[in-house]
Amino acid sequence: MLPNLLRYERVSSAELLLTPVTDDILLLPVSAPENHGPHLPLGTDELISEEVAGRVARDLAEAYPHRRIWLHPTWHLGGATIRGTGSVKAPSRLLGKVLKAYLRRFVRQGFRHFVVLSAHGGVPHTGALDDACAALRRMGSRARPVMAVAPSARVGAKAYFGGYAEAVRAAGVPLSDAEVADLAIDLHAGRMETAMILAIDPDLVDPGYRSLPPILPPRRGWLEALARGIEKLAGRFIADEAKRIEFSQVLGVAKADLSWILRGRLEGYVGHPHRASAAEGEALLAAIAGDLSHQIRETFEGRLDPLDLRSGAYLFRRLVFGAGLVFAALLAGLALLVF
Template identity: 35%
Template sequence: MNMRSFSLAELSSPEIGRVAASAVLVLPVGAVEQHGAGLPTGTDALVSAEIAHRAAAPLTGVPVLVAPVLPYGSSHHHLPLPGTLSLRSRTLLAVLGDLIESAAVAGFRRIVLFNGHGGNDDLIRQAARDAVLDLPIAVGAASYWSLGGDRLAELAREAGITHVPGHAGAFEAALTLALGATLPAASSSAPSSGPVEPPREPAYGFAMEHGWIARMGGVTDPITPATREVGERLLDHLVTAFTAYLEAFARDFQR
């Protein structure tokens, strides 16, 4: 099925109506939050949107439309540091539910929430679970780093990157450079050694403590190992992984 564009925002209402029932709609989700002195606050939204568009571009057998990125996420844990605009978790869950319902009313039957922010990870899956209770649709949910597998960690290690995905560290810096973004001038004075230890998951299961992000200084590791070339290798792998995800999702939930 030929489409003039795979970007939902560039198509007219009739064009969308003609393909919605057979298409997969990708809704990228990000965040606006502090990323230390070295990265822009919109990093998560930029990365998720770019991977989604690059993954959709080569798909010919599967009609895929990419919606405009939802730039805000559940980031209240970053509020102690400047630059964070956050939705409460329950608000994000409601927003995602409304967007999925709107897409279903428009005729879409296959929808994928594609996430670029750790604080949204549980919520995108819950939104998918909730949506299919009442709507006759299939909803996928994935965070980009979860699709990269062992190979993503290997590529990072080869470049001297220790935290995948980390936060505001070398991994995200490399991806941001690969997108052609200009890092803030303050990145030259960002931590270059002695990574701050992020919270560890205890042996007995998940646990969190008040104020953990502020104690880390808002970053998990130095950005020093990041280069554009490293970022391009990471990005290529992530795009390939998400392309494979979309193909499998479309195959498993044929309409």
């Protein structure tokens, strides 16, 4: 292990106080136990979070040899899990409050740099992590700024849109354009998560994954029409073209997720887990960790706004707010006509 890479739970208070922690970086993985189908462990998100956090911590320790990198034990807590045997969740708003209160204690000890990582992508969950990080940043001042980011959802979401396809192909894993398109519905315990657990610990994957049939969210006409309407409405509130494209992509994933929810999510997985391989999982882990490390460095060195690492939760909040205004205006207009 690199001398400046430390496990928080394994050091004494004397070691912690050897040098000021102002320039140190604390990484905290956060994910909850959750049903991941008949083939993956309940701790899938935690295992992936820990693996990615370890890789990111090593990257940062190499990039900043004169700064200490602290890897905090995983928080086995999260919100917005799917229903099913083994899933355990907390209210996402409570998660955000507890995380904020907890990390504030580190700020009071002198820490100024935080990275919260999570392999769980539920929108309320990722929004709670964003909120906690924003609250920490507000604790800082111009003289003593605090930097806190939760970049996993923004960076990891690239996988759904084929952002890491070339990295997978470079590892020698065949990946057709049609299979890349299918990743947009690989929402839970499908090809990508199965591949990553195969790379982390193949003994944790039930061999029966090879014979699991693909589960595809059914196309629903009314849902397609609703998504088109939402996208059109969002265009009125999102001025930036890049943000509109991002929202459209996230909306596509949300549409597939809602269709899967309406289907019942009884099997605990969606997508094509039978296509997974350890080689693909290793390529994904390396690409995601490398991307995260790069984005974190860009942010901490002032070349990237931390707001650019937020999850898509804020886009949905804006949409809901905008839809609420439109609905209120319609009600007001109706009231004027009636009364």
